[in-house]
Amino acid sequence: SQELEQSPQSLIVQEGKNLTINCTSSKTLYGLYWYKQKYGEGLIFLMMLQKGGEEKSHEKITAKLDEKKQQSSLHITASQPSHAGIYLCGADTGNYQLIWGAGTKLIIKP
Amino acid sequence: KAGVTQTPRYLIKTRGQQVTLSCSPISGHRSVSWYQQTPGQGLQFLFEYFSETQRNKGNFPGRFSGRQFSNSRSEMNVSTLELGDSALYLCASSEGNPTFATDTQYFGPGTRLTVL
Numbered sequence: 001s002q003e004l005e006q007s008p009q010s011l012i013v014q015e016g017k018n019l020t021i022n023c024t025s026s027k028t029l030y031g032l033y034w035y036k037q038k039y040g041e042g043l044i045f046l047m048m049l050q051k052g053g054e055e056k057s058h059e060k061i062t063a064k065l066d067e068k069k070q071q072s073s074l075h076i077t078a079s080q081p082s083h084a085g086i087y088l089c090g091a092d093t094g095n096y097q098l099i100w101g102a103g104t105k106l107i108i109k110p
Numbered sequence: 111k112a113g114v115t116q117t118p119r120y121l122i123k124t125r126g127q128q129v130t131l132s133c134s135p136i137s138g139h140r141s142v143s144w145y146q147q148t149p150g151q152g153l154q155f156l157f158e159y160f161s162e163t164q165r166n167k168g169n170f171p172g173r174f175s176g177r178q179f180s181n182s183r184s185e186m187n188v189s190t191l192e193l194g195d196s197a198l199y200l201c202a203s204s205e206g207n208p209t210f211a212t213d214t215q216y217f218g219p220g221t222r223l224t225v226l
Contacts, residue, residue: 033214042114042200042217088153090215096166098215100153 003027004091006101014109018077021104023089025070031092032072034063036085037103043088046074076106084108111137114203114218122224128189131221135182135203141165142184143215144176147198159184160206188223196225 005024013019023032031050035043047056052067060077076083086105090098115134123129135142143166144156155168159178176186182203188195198220207213 035217040198040220040222042116042219043202045214045216048214090153097155097158097168102152 002102003093004089004099004101006087006089006104008104009102010105010107012107012109013079015080016078018075019079019106020076021074021087021106023072023074023091023101025091025093025099027070027091027093027099029065029067029070029072029091030094032063032065033090033092033098034072034074035088035090037088038085046087079108081108081110114201114216116199116201116218116221118221119219120222120224122226123191124226125191125193127191128187129191129223130185130187131199131201131223133184133186133201133203133218135184135201136216139203139205139216140182141204141206141213142178142182143202143204144184144186145200145202146170147200147220148196153200156186191225193225196223198222 003026007022033048034046037043047063049065055064062075065072084106086103088103089101117132141160143158145153147153156170157164157176158166162178173189178184200217200220202215202217204213204215
């Protein structure tokens with residue numbers, strides 16, 4: 001099984017609706033990164049969470065880290081076509097390299 | 111500041127050939143990491159270079175190698191290409207802090223390698 005599980009694998013959301021993507025680690029989290037990727041392109045850094053209970057927001061995207069559950073959630077409010085893409089989480093589990101989730105493909109229906 | 115640049119963006123090679131990919135990090139960044147991304151395996155870590163030294167290495171065969179120059183630019187080389195090496199190769203740069211929890215990686219646009 002994956003060390004870093006992302007759910008759901010894909011998501012189709014009506015424009016204007018809210019959505020949540022989850023990332024759960026089987027190992028202790030020392031830091032958690034969220035990135036967005038357009039198909040076939042590089043990853044764009046969104047946010048980094050370090051401490052348990054930490055919450056960060058950027059425009060309509062909010063990410064939280066639950067240290068006890070070893071889980072992070074990414075929430076998008078009032079989704080727009082520009083939010084479409086693949087969202088990836090990367091985790092620092094203290095092993096000198098990040099481990100990555102498989103990604104969540106987000107489609108926004110107009 | 112200019113972002114991470116990678117060249118070439120697209121490459122087509124045949125089995126058995128070798129290939130060299132190049133990455134220029136963000137100015138001031140001393141760490142460069144390389145990743146392979148495929149639909150089946152996702153994003154996988156190849157290696158990381160810091161101050162011209164390989165600091166970390168993923169679980170890839172010796173056909174995959176890299177180096178970093180004194181200006182922090184990095185190259186990765188794949189020898190004896192196999193069909194399974196077809197992938198998007200991504201380079202990421204960071205300041206180089208020893209713990210990832212304080213060292214955000216910024217990615218380049220990637221090089222799409224197709225092996226025929």
